Amino acid sequence: MTEAVLRIEKLRKSFGALKATDDVTLDLKPGEIHALIGPNGAGKSTLIAQISGGLSPDSGHIYLGQENVTGLSIAARAKRGLGRCFQISSLAMPLSVRRNVMMASQAVTGTSFSFWKQTDRDLEQLEATEKVLARVGLLPRADVPVAELSHGERRQVEVACALALKPKVLLLDEPMAGMGAGGSERLTGFLEELKQEVPILLVEHDMDAVFRLADRISVLVYGQIIAQGSADMIRRDPVVREAYLGTEE
Amino acid sequence: MKRFVSAGVLALMAATSMTAVSALAETKVGMITTLSGGGSHLGIDVRDGFMLAIEQSKSDVEVIIRDDARKPELAKSLANEMLQKEKVDILTGIIWSNLAMAVIPEVVRDGTIYLSPNAGPSALAGKLCNENYFNVAWQNNNLHEAMGAYMKKEGLKAPFIIAPNYPAGVDALTGFKSYYGDVEGELFTKLGQTDYAAEIAQIKASKADSVFFFLPGGMGISFMKQYGGAEVGLPVFGPAFSFDEVILGAVGDAAIGVKNTSQWAHDMDNAANVAFVKSFKEKYGRTPTLYASQGFDTANLMLSALAKAAPSDAEAFRAALKAAEFESVRGAFKFGSNNHPIQNIYIREVVAGADGKPTNKLAGIAIENLQDAYASECKM
């Protein structure tokens, strides 16, 4: 069995009486897309926040490769290779696409405590940024402020930012949300290709995309993982159908 | 760049013609004083007293008045403006010691005459004294020293003394103790404090038989109002700063019976003073405070010297100032070796006036011919 790049063990988080994350264990292996699905209020956001470092769990551990990152900050995890895209776009709106992506490559290409050298002369960083932008197809829009982009394009910038980190793991929180059919299609293809390079933990509402993309799926309901397995297994699982899919159809 | 001159001086500007060729006509006086913000009534009274004397003299002295808003940096900048741009011969007007310390040492060192109508910080009386600096009011400690002497003379055994925790406050209590001796209790409060309930409770609980306080401006008003309300019952003493006519108006009956030390009182019976109080009331419609009297004396001292010599003749002009041959509203006036006054300090008592409102009444002499403690440190 190959070593998991991301491993979550017995994670628990309560808000008062509400158990938002209840003994969650899951992992992510190289080359795979692991999708996390569940109805609204199932605790997906809370779980993602704990993985990325925004929330600290009450108990349990999170491993990135061999390293226990449970107590580390968002930035420390990012630096160790945890790339993340947000559910609600979280970019610096007044800045250009390039500036947003450059920020992410800055942490990988060197320190942020450089006070003298001008970034617009920093070839290494500029090149790294261009490469990523080219890859997601945003090069022509590089100097447009994010505020002027369409919703779909902003998603692409998010992905570009995550990629610029040269991540070992990618955490994608509803990347398809609000995208047109064409955009959705393109992104699906892109992720398919990307997963060989970086394994992806995907939270997504678009079930078509999930079933097409995911190698494995975990179903989260009321903070608990009620089923885990391949797309086919999940599709057939009666518990899942009742708890989740049934309500949607 | 356009020059702006205080509106109150425009008339005088216009009168500055080529007719009179005396020293008076050519003299330019700069007044930097506090006209806005907290404590501005001191500056306003100094200004009004000063301008009254100028007006009465019918001289053509040009006075440029500027507001320092009680900010040392602004005062400093204004002093530059006065000296470098307006090229005044004489500077005056500063109310507060901290502003005085910011402005005066450099001004007098560079050869400009400074006449202090109010502040008298100890450094300027001692180590930093200067032949160009004349204090026409008092050295800061004078009124406190006089009160120390008076209370000792009156046989008060255990005074409780209070002042804010800043240099003038520390000086005040030191001055008091140097003439009184050891005291029952001593408290420093926060500068600008408004609530004195805790201090008053402390006084009540002590074995003190009297209270001496130096809390200038609004602090004194707050203290007196709260002291009155707390029914402490001990007699209160203080320097005149907390009992000028404006402050009495704000404190009200709570101040009646309080004794305070001052170098001047509005009911002092000398011709100059009677005339001054009458004309001040006529012109401004209020009773002058000691600050107004100081402004008035400052102007008259200056005018008396200008009649003898021009400021450009520094030696002669300084000698003329030092002679102090003018009719001071506080009676006799003379300078000590350090150009600070040697003067009687009087006791005033706050009584209900003819209109029922509290006012000061002259009640005797606290100490005669008091000279400040720093004169010996002054090497001029």
Next chain:
Amino acid sequence: MSIALVLEQLLNGVQLGVMLFTMASGLTLVFGVMGLINLSHGSLYMMGAFICAYVAGITGSFWVGLLAGALGAGVMGAIIELVVIRRLYDRDHLDQVLATFALILIFSEGTSWIFGASPLWLDMPDLLGGSVSLPGGVTYPLYRLMIILVGILIAIGLYLLISRTRIGMRIRAGENDREMIGALGVNISALYTFVFAVGAVLAGLAGSLLGVLQSVQVGMGEPMLILAFVVIVIGGIGSIKGALVGALLVGVVDTMGRIFLPSLFSLILDNADATSVGSALASMLIYLLMAVVLAVKPKGLFPANA
């Protein structure tokens, strides 16, 4: 030092705290509902005191003056809300700070223009002069006792206003979600004007009540403003409960520090040094308290949106 004295000082601390609460509650209400930092709150306090002193001087009645002071400040508050403040809700804190800083300058100089530079006279009503004996051998000024009472009434009144009335419900809704309450068909700008005016009335009331004990002069508002800010920051901005707790804490700590620090230092230093070091530290004490509270709880003791 006797127990009675310590008790009395404690009462003094509470009384100072209650006075601060009157001031701070308006400030925290305005911040909680509108998200506005209002530096000119101190000016409304000053206006209250001036109007009270002026009206009391004319009519000879403190009570009329008190009413006029509170209402006058309220009207003044409503006017500045309509003319200036409402343009600031959508701005960042920086613009709010600058605009209300400008209002301080305008109010201060405007007041000295109208009323002159001299402090005004305002005395307590005869009814409330004198002291009362309390259990424990403490005699305490009646007027200060009344201030404590008024403070408690204000605290209860605010509690009832916010938790029990229709307007209070809207205020609570507005704190949580401005758009939602607009969508509910509530006239939001009228609500804001009302809340601001309530804050101003509280400031004016504090000014009128304290004008009796303090010097009614230009600039009297700023020290109170800074203290009130310390109070609401300690308590948690936007929380009335926090303002109450913060005010009492600041009042008691300040009073106790002023009195006991110098005596504490006299145990280790000689008398003169102890007095000056002790009082220097006492004057820094509440800021120290605030720094410590924020270092431990960065959103104050009772974070409003927790």
Next chain:
Amino acid sequence: MRKLSRESWINSVLVLLLALAPLCASLLDEPYYVSLASRVVIIAMAAVGLNLALGFGGLISFGHAAFFGLGGYVAGVAAYHAFDGSYFIGGIPGSDQMPVIWLVAVLVAGLAAAFIGVISLRTQGVYFIMITLAFAQMIYYFAISFPTYGGEDGLSIYVRNSLFSLDTSDPLIFFGICFFSLMLSIFFTRRLMGSRFGAALTMARLNEVRLATSGVEPFPIRLTAFVLSAMITSGAGALFADLNGFVSPSMLSWHHSGELMVIVILGGVGRLFGPVAGAVVFVLLETFIGGFTQHWQFFLGLILLSVVLFANGGLIGLLAGRSRHD
């Protein structure tokens, strides 16, 4: 270099006027205007420091007077000990050499800012505004009641401190020193904001989560910006003490913090030359309306109010239009 934008034109004109005015004044033998210009330049530099934290870093510090005053006090205390040959705590001698004073001033303020920042930067928004104010108030009250260096009376610097062999008491030369320092601090800010650190600071202001997600801890970035900002402001404070020949606790007062903020906002928040425009206008207003009427603060208030209400983006914003982000 790209084609000069409108803002760059305005900046150039501003700097040119600021440099030429004292020269003209000096030629016309009006030394007062030279020292007035020095005052403008120094206050502008203090505001440039604040602008780094407030404008570029989004850290609304209501306590920068503390650093301004600390700088001033370092100059004052150093000169005081140099003057009478006495020693500071631990036998440190005084100095009347500007470079030494500047270095110490910047270090002292930097240390103070690091300490204040570590605690304050845990808080955000209004809390940050207020806790910085609280620290400044602490230092203010300490300065007022600490007797050794004059308490509220302050401390005089009898002879202006010296810089190499220059005649610093010559107003024009002193102006030159101040002007050079101002330009240096603006140049430094410009380089800083173009660097990786600047990119991180900008991101910390615009979107803290994005910065963290990009693998950069926001806290050290902010702390560094706060410290650097305090250092620039304290340098200005040291010059201010030398200009006035005097330092007092009023340099530390909250009014001063407020004024510095006003100057930054007046000129334009986060504009490189905003503080310069703000300082020019503020000092001129203070000086010239003060000559008109004793109620000058009333009009100053009205003017400030109209700037906030009607000229969002400050004076530079008014003249140059919306700011350009690249």
